[in-house]
Amino acid sequence: MHYFKFLFYELILFGLIIIANYFYDSNLNPPFTKVDVMASIVFLPILGYLLFMLIKLFKRFDNILLKNKIILSIPTFILSALVIGIIFSCFDIQ
16 A cells, blocks of 8 residues: 555656646747746746655655665656646647
C-alpha cells in the first residue's frame, strides 16, 4: 500500500512540475525582456517549492528503500509526461 501512495503522490508532483514548466516555456521569447525576467521570478519559487515537496515525499516514505524509490520514479515521470501530453493535445492548450 505504501508503494501505491508513493506513486500517486509522485505522479501528482511530477505532473505539476511538468505543467508549470510547460507554461513557463511558452512565455519565453528569443529576445530576453523584462517580461521574461518577471516570469522567471514567478516560476523559480514555484519550482523550488514543488521540488521541496518531492524531497519531503522521499523522506516521508522511509520504509521504502531509496533504490526502489528511484526505480519507481522513472516510469512515474514518463507516465506523468504522457498523461499531461495527452490532456494538452486533447484540449489544445497553448
